[in-house]
Each structure stands twice: as structure tokens, then as C-alpha cells.
């Protein structure tokens with residue numbers, strides 16, 4: 122599936138009459154002969170102020186990859202490409218005010234690779250939990266704190282294809298290790314996947330039993346609050362950041378509420394234009410500017426990468442100049458819901474700008490995590506299932 126958003130539109134030279142009947146999308150600048158086609162386009166393109174935007178021409182793109190193509194690709198727009206080459210950051214795709222500003226920006230944007238922890242048997246860091254009284258917790262209005270997680274899996278089963286958690290690492294927003302341990306496999310390991318994991322039999326000999334690992338992780342994530350507190354929107358649970366979190370949670374036999382998961386493999390702006398995931402290795406190289414996973418996978422290195430990607434996405438300011446454009450509580454509505462409440466004829470009377478203002482994105486932007494307003498979205502479908510499955514226990 123190819124995106125045609127960035128393909129140049131071959132249009133007849135606009136004469137006053139033809140130009141007058143062109144209907145141009147305010148977000149991606151696509152043009153339509155008929156207004157109803159623009160309305161259809163708005164219903165299905167989920168434009169919003171949260172989409173990655175070209176700093177030069179202000180065009181909104183579906184994801185950073187399409188923005189990259191717009192700036193860099195073989196069909197890039199020449200004027201944007203030229204200005205971007207002078208003062209645009211190749212990592213975060215922000216446009217700086219000038220060449221000096223770009224130099225300063227790069228100092229902050231280009232991060233050094235973290236030192237891998239290697240195969241060392243780090244002491245399991247005991248989770249430090251600050252238990253807040255429920256009063257304090259409920260009245261505190263602030264964004265969520267994030268915890269990054271990464272698991273290394275070895276293989277079980279006759280052909281070694283069953284993923285068994287053999288190592289897990291949790292890191293806080295300051296890249297400090299909160300917890301790290303080797304994990305005792307539930308069933309015999311048939312493939313250590315040494316090339317990727319670097320794990321050998323001896324690493325797992327005195328490893329921590331899975332049940333204990335689950336308890337430790339749960340304590341970190343739930344901040345010492347009970348599952349019940351979390352279910353009713355109390356407490357201060359953490360958002361869990363990872364790459365393909367489903368795999369990590371599956372191999373840990375744990376669940377965590379969907380609305381608290383931030384997955385760099387599933388976040389639309391970080392995906393390919395056809396909504397296929399990029400690898401963490403690619404995302405780290407492209408957005409953070411350094412290499413990971415050169416030899417064996419280091420769980421700390423992977424945790425730091427996802428945390429940095431998350432923080433970078435969260436810190437985006439999508440509201441400047443857009444005040445009043447998008448009410449936070451409406452961000453949970455998708456475009457189709459908003460547009461469907463209108464009659465087609467009524468929609469066709471709206472200007473392209475008005476249509477854009479109505480349009481909603483089809484993902485929850487991580488910039489909302491840093492906003493108090495997001496607390497409103499908190500109570501949506503609490504699917505808090507903190508049950509730990511013991512089905513693998515003998």
C-alpha cells in the first residue's frame with residue numbers, strides 16, 4: 122500500500138475559473154474538484170494538529186516517515202527540501218530559526234548511546250516505592266510518570282519457537298535501572314538464541330522465579346497502589362513504555378491496562394506510511410542518531426531507546442498557535458464519529474479550515490500525557506486486569 126500524499130499533483134494551470142473550483146485540504150494540501158470529495162477525504166484521513174508537520178510549508182503528514190519523504194525523498198518538495206537542508210534537524214525533523222539555532226538544537230537532540238550493561242549479573246534493584254496517601258494521589262494533577270520495559274526471550278518447545286522470558290529490565294525517565302534480573306524459565310530451554318540474547322545456561326541457573334519477577338514489576342508499575350485504586354482512576358500508576366509491549370507482557374504472563382501502554386512499535390507517527398512497525402534499531406538510528414543491537418541485544422539499551430523516543434514524542438508542542446482548535450476531551454472521538462453527526466450537505470457548506478478543525482486523529486497523541494487535561498481521558502474504559510496468570514506453573 123503506497124501513500125500518494127506526497128506525489129506531486131499534476132494539475133492544469135489554474136485559470137481564474139478552474140482555480141475557483143478547486144477544494145484544497147487545509148492539512149495535506151490535496152486538491153479536489155468536488156467539495157464532496159474533500160469531505161470524503163477529511164472523513165478518512167484523520168487529520169489533526171497532532172500529525173507531524175513540515176516546518177516550511179506547514180503541510181501535515183500521516184507519520185514522520187511521510188514527512189521525511191516530503192523533505193528528503195526523491196519526490197520531495199524542492200522549496201521545503203532546500204530550506205530544511207539549511208536549518209532543519211534530520212533527527213526530529215524540526216525546523217530551527219537559523220543556522221546557529223540548529224547547532225544549539227543538535228547538541229540537545231543528538232544523544233550519545235547509553236553504556237550497555239552487557240551480560241553482567243546486576244544486583245536486582247529493589248523497587249523503591251513512594252506510597253502516596255490516596256488523598257494526595259487523587260488531588261495531584263500532573264502527567265503520568267513513565268517506566269520503560271524490555272525483556273529478552275529464549276526459546277522453549279520442541280523447535281525452540283516458544284518465547285520464554287529470560288531477562289527483564291525496567292528503567293525510569295532518568296534512565297536509571299529500577300529493576301533488572303535474569304528470569305528462571307518455566308519450561309526447559311531448547312534454544313538460548315545466544316546470537317541475539319547472549320544468554321547461556323549459567324545465567325539462568327540461579328535466576329529469579331517468574332512469580333517473584335511479576336510481583337516486583339507490579340509493585341513498580343502500580344506504585345504500591347491496589348489494583349482496585351487503579352480501576353477507579355485513583356492512585357498514580359505509571360505508563361509503560363516499550364517496543365512490541367504485547368510480546369513482553371505475554372512472556373511475563375502479565376496484563377496492563379491498554380490506556381497506560383505506550384508502544385513505539387504501534388504509535389502511528391513512528392510507523393511506516395502503510396502502518397507497519399519499524400524496528401527499534403531503525404527508530405533509534407533515525408530519530409536518536411545512534412546504533413543499538415550491534416551484537417547481542419542489551420535490555421538496558423533497548424529500554425533507554427524506547428524511553429527517549431517516548432519522551433521526544435511526549436514533549437512535542439502541538440498546541441502552540443492552535444489554542445481552541447482541539448478540545449482535549451474531544452480527542453477521544455475519532456473523525457468518523459464527529460463527521461457522522463453531520464449531514465453531508467451541511468459539511469459541504471463548511472470551509473476547508475472548518476473541516477480540518479472538526480477532524481480528529483485516530484490515535485492518542487503522546488503529547489497529551491504531559492497535559493493535565495489528559496486526566497479526563499483517564500476514566501475511559503478502564504480495562505484493568507492485573508491478574509497474573511499462573512497457568513505455566515507446574
Ligand SMILES: [Zn+2]
Nearest residue numbers: 146148149150
Ligand atoms: Zn488532507
Ligand SMILES: [Zn+2]
Nearest residue numbers: 171439486488
Ligand atoms: Zn500531540
Ligand SMILES: [Zn+2]
Nearest residue numbers: 175177178201
Ligand atoms: Zn513542506
Ligand SMILES: [Zn+2]
Nearest residue numbers: 210212213230
Ligand atoms: Zn532535532
